[in-house]
Amino acid sequence: MTIFTDIKAILLGLWTTWKHMLRRPVTIQYPEEKRQPSPRYRARIVLTRDPDGGERCVACYLCSAACPVDCISMQSGERENGRRFAVWFRINFSRCIFCGLCAEACPTLAIQMTPDYEICKRDIMDLLYEKEDLLIDGCGKDESYNFYQHAGIGVAQRRGEGAEEKAPVDVRGLVP
Amino acid sequence: MPKLIIDDITVEVAEGVTVLEAAQSVDIPIPHFCWHPALGKAGACRVCAVKLLDGPIKGIQMSCMLPAQDGMVVSTVDPEAVAMRQQVIEWLMINHPHDCPVCDEGGQCQLQDYTIACGHGLRRYDGKKRTHLNQDLGPNIEHEMNRCIQCYRCARFYQEFAGGTDFGVMGSASRVYFGRFEDGELQSPFSGNLVDICPTGVFTDKTARFRARYWDFDMAPSICPECSLGCNTTPVARYRELLKISARHNDAVNGWFICDRGRFADKKVNSFDRPRVPLVNGSSSGWGDAVDAVAKKAAEFAPGSIAVVASSRLANEGAALLPDLARALSGAKLCFFSNEVICRASITAASQITPHMAASLDDVASADCIVIYECDLRQEAPMMLLAVRQAWRKGAPVFLVGKGAPLEQAAAVSVEAVDLDIIVEAPIGIFDRPVIIFSTMRSSAAEIKNLMAAEAKFAPLFDGPNGMGMAKLAAANSTISLESAVKSGLIKGIITIECVIADELRGEIPIIAALDWQMNSSVKNAGVFLPTTAWVEMNGTFVNNEGRAQQFKKVMAPGIPVSATLESGHPPRIHSLDVPGGEPKPAWEVITEIMKRL
Numbered sequence: 001m002t003i004f005t006d007i008k009a010i011l012l013g014l015w016t017t018w019k020h021m022l023r024r025p026v027t028i029q030y031p032e033e034k035r036q037p038s039p040r041y042r043a044r045i046v047l048t049r050d051p052d053g054g055e056r057c058v059a060c061y062l063c064s065a066a067c068p069v070d071c072i073s074m075q076s077g078e079r080e081n082g083r084r085f086a087v088w089f090r091i092n093f094s095r096c097i098f099c100g101l102c103a104e105a106c107p108t109l110a111i112q113m114t115p116d117y118e119i120c121k122r123d124i125m126d127l128l129y130e131k132e133d134l135l136i137d138g139c140g141k142d143e144s145y146n147f148y149q150h151a152g153i154g155v156a157q158r159r160g161e162g163a164e165e166k167a168p169v170d171v172r173g174l175v176p
Numbered sequence: 177m178p179k180l181i182i183d184d185i186t187v188e189v190a191e192g193v194t195v196l197e198a199a200q201s202v203d204i205p206i207p208h209f210c211w212h213p214a215l216g217k218a219g220a221c222r223v224c225a226v227k228l229l230d231g232p233i234k235g236i237q238m239s240c241m242l243p244a245q246d247g248m249v250v251s252t253v254d255p256e257a258v259a260m261r262q263q264v265i266e267w268l269m270i271n272h273p274h275d276c277p278v279c280d281e282g283g284q285c286q287l288q289d290y291t292i293a294c295g296h297g298l299r300r301y302d303g304k305k306r307t308h309l310n311q312d313l314g315p316n317i318e319h320e321m322n323r324c325i326q327c328y329r330c331a332r333f334y335q336e337f338a339g340g341t342d343f344g345v346m347g348s349a350s351r352v353y354f355g356r357f358e359d360g361e362l363q364s365p366f367s368g369n370l371v372d373i374c375p376t377g378v379f380t381d382k383t384a385r386f387r388a389r390y391w392d393f394d395m396a397p398s399i400c401p402e403c404s405l406g407c408n409t410t411p412v413a414r415y416r417e418l419l420k421i422s423a424r425h426n427d428a429v430n431g432w433f434i435c436d437r438g439r440f441a442d443k444k445v446n447s448f449d450r451p452r453v454p455l456v457n458g459s460s461s462g463w464g465d466a467v468d469a470v471a472k473k474a475a476e477f478a479p480g481s482i483a484v485v486a487s488s489r490l491a492n493e494g495a496a497l498l499p500d501l502a503r504a505l506s507g508a509k510l511c512f513f514s515n516e517v518i519c520r521a522s523i524t525a526a527s528q529i530t531p532h533m534a535a536s537l538d539d540v541a542s543a544d545c546i547v548i549y550e551c552d553l554r555q556e557a558p559m560m561l562l563a564v565r566q567a568w569r570k571g572a573p574v575f576l577v578g579k580g581a582p583l584e585q586a587a588a589v590s591v592e593a594v595d596l597d598i599i600v601e602a603p604i605g606i607f608d609r610p611v612i613i614f615s616t617m618r619s620s621a622a623e624i625k626n627l628m629a630a631e632a633k634f635a636p637l638f639d640g641p642n643g644m645g646m647a648k649l650a651a652a653n654s655t656i657s658l659e660s661a662v663k664s665g666l667i668k669g670i671i672t673i674e675c676v677i678a679d680e681l682r683g684e685i686p687i688i689a690a691l692d693w694q695m696n697s698s699v700k701n702a703g704v705f706l707p708t709t710a711w712v713e714m715n716g717t718f719v720n721n722e723g724r725a726q727q728f729k730k731v732m733a734p735g736i737p738v739s740a741t742l743e744s745g746h747p748p749r750i751h752s753l754d755v756p757g758g759e760p761k762p763a764w765e766v767i768t769e770i771m772k773r774l
Binding site for chain 2: 155
């Protein structure tokens with residue numbers, strides 16, 4: 001009898017509706033209510049500092065090479081003390097797709113993704129973040145890493161005093 | 177002709193060719209550091225290991241040290257050979273600082289490539305790294321000895337190939353050190369090639385330090401504009417700025433190397449005072465108005481009273497239009513050379529020489545007798561000196577003839593030369609492949625005619641990168657030197673095309689218009705200035721000293737370097753398709769524009 005199966009179908013459907021009417025809704029009333037994403041969420045990009053407070057970014061161009069949408073550009077330079085740094089560093093967030101490939105490519109842990117997902121501006125030019133907008137005072141997710149201590153060239157410390165190094169060789173020494 | 181099998185491919189090579197080269201000839205890549213086509217083998221790096229499965233020799237062998245022999249069966253993919261190469265790389269990396277992010281070689285590093293290719297990805301060694309102190313090698317080359325993998329390429333190039341004496345290898349065992357006895361600028365005029373030849377980042381170009389990565393380079397095949405030899409180069413630009421110049425391989429011309437003069441030349445293209453907009457009486461103007469002004473001013477002069485003057489900086493494309501421009505300017509005098517003596521000498525050399533008589537740099541390097549006649553190659557053609565050294569290394573005697581050929585030039589590449597007073601003292605007749613090198617800037621037309629009567633090949637040197645092309649065009653068209661044009665008293669106005677005219681030669685004659693890309697006295701004194709592109713900003717052709725026409729391609733678009741347009745530290749935030757300072761056009765295009773208005 002088709003009439004009974006039709007009534008059954010209606011009642012089953014309505015039962016599902018009534019069931020959910022009594023449950024707590026999953027909808028979040030954004031923006032009054034906000035959700036805190038997990039720390040590994042991929043949103044606004046920052047540039048971090050090493051534990052000594054120095055800029056971690058050495059402007060190696062790996063993030064801009066990895067970026068699939070070409071939203072990162074920079075110019076590398078050399079400081080008085082031999083540190084390589086970004087003279088200027090620009091991320092175009094109107095183009096960024098938050099894929100996280102830049103953070104994955106970064107060899108110095110300078111570029112990191114944060115859970116701050118609220119990036120919305122009235123003027124598109126305000127989405128062009130320069131180095132001072134990106135650079136934070138802090139190490140981000142890794143509290144201890146300092147690239148120059150492991151780099152094997154004397155920049156943050158004297159030559160041969162890095163983490164896994166012997167003292168410089170005496171080239172004129174005669175000891176075998 | 178040994179016939180061998182490499183990875184199931186049968187290869188037949190000439191006697192004496194190594195297994196490594198035999199494999200390369202059929203596109204089988206074998207990793208190598210110490211072997212270099214120009215320097216040959218050293219057997220120092222041990223990374224080109226292959227396994228010989230059958231034949232006269234068996235087992236693991238270094239393919240760069242092993243001459244190919246009949247019946248060899250070589251495997252580059254045998255597990256034993258692969259394991260050997262992987263372990264050698266791991267061992268080379270034990271002391272290598274892992275500083276690729278702050279190394280300029282990163283991205284174009286042979287060590288990086290082969291480390292990845294050989295599959296070494298994880299450091300297993302727990303011990304500490306050996307470190308070295310660096311040396312200050314002058315303003316052009318940065319030294320970072322920690323990165324060294326002891327392939328000996330630098331010392332072999334510097335001492336054997338280029339004849340330098342102030343750089344070499346010191347120390348023993350793991351303390352082997354490549355450097356000078358004490359800090360100081362490298363003395364060889366070819367020291368810049370250490371940058372290209374080092375398979376990792378021990379020597380990097382200090383003039384472009386940290387400026388860009390290989391994958392971001394704007395580059396194209398080009399020709400060096402510093403002298404008339406036409407060495408093949410690859411200029412590198414980034415963000416509208418010429419950063420550095422590296423050598424491009426061409427066996428017939430410069431081989432694998434270029435001289436320091438070409439490599440570290442002033443980057444005038446980026447110059448802050450480079451004029452980039454058309455100027456009429458000193459004030460900037462649009463292209464249309466400026467070209468109109470040239471036509472209007474030129475119309476005020478009587479027929480035959482204008483001189484169109486070019487220099488050998490001008491590419492063939494522009495130079496070939498000049499006879500038409502002169503005709504359009506109602507019979508203007510055409511001057512491809514300013515100086516009368518150089519004009520006659522260049523035309524004589526260019527019209528006497530035949531393809532059969534012209535010696536390329538490769539011919540010089542394989543000559544069995546070299547005569548350098550009245551010229552100093554250090555100034556006029558440094559790469560010729562390197563070719564002379566290669567001939568001398570193979571046993572060719574080198575004769576320096578005349579007071580204009582100082583012995584110091586031979587000393588610069590450690591060549592023992594014989595000093596002669598006159599050319600007849602050189603026993604050219606007893607050699608099979610003698611080459612005579614002379615300069616059209618030092619020798620007169622009569623001298624050159626005398627010289628070229630000899631049974632030999634000739635390497636004339638010209639004034640500028642397109643000297644030969646200009647001389648050929650000058651001979652084919654009715655041209656005179658500016659000096660004799662001015663002496664005739666008929667010239668009342670001058671148009672300069674990429675050319676500087678000495679003030680004493682010009683006197684009171686006004687410059688109607690100047691086309692150029694450098695700031696100089698002609699540009700400053702010109703009624704109308706029209707900006708042209710430099711050689712890296714256009715396609716064109718230079719004819720080198722042996723008559724070889726070589727194309728150069730556009731490396732970058734003209735424009736003010738981004739680094740000079742920063743606003744409070746950042747590149748400007750403007751959307752525009754127009755590039756600031758992008759007005760310059762190739763000289764041939766400007767000349768065509770002028771001709772259309774006449």
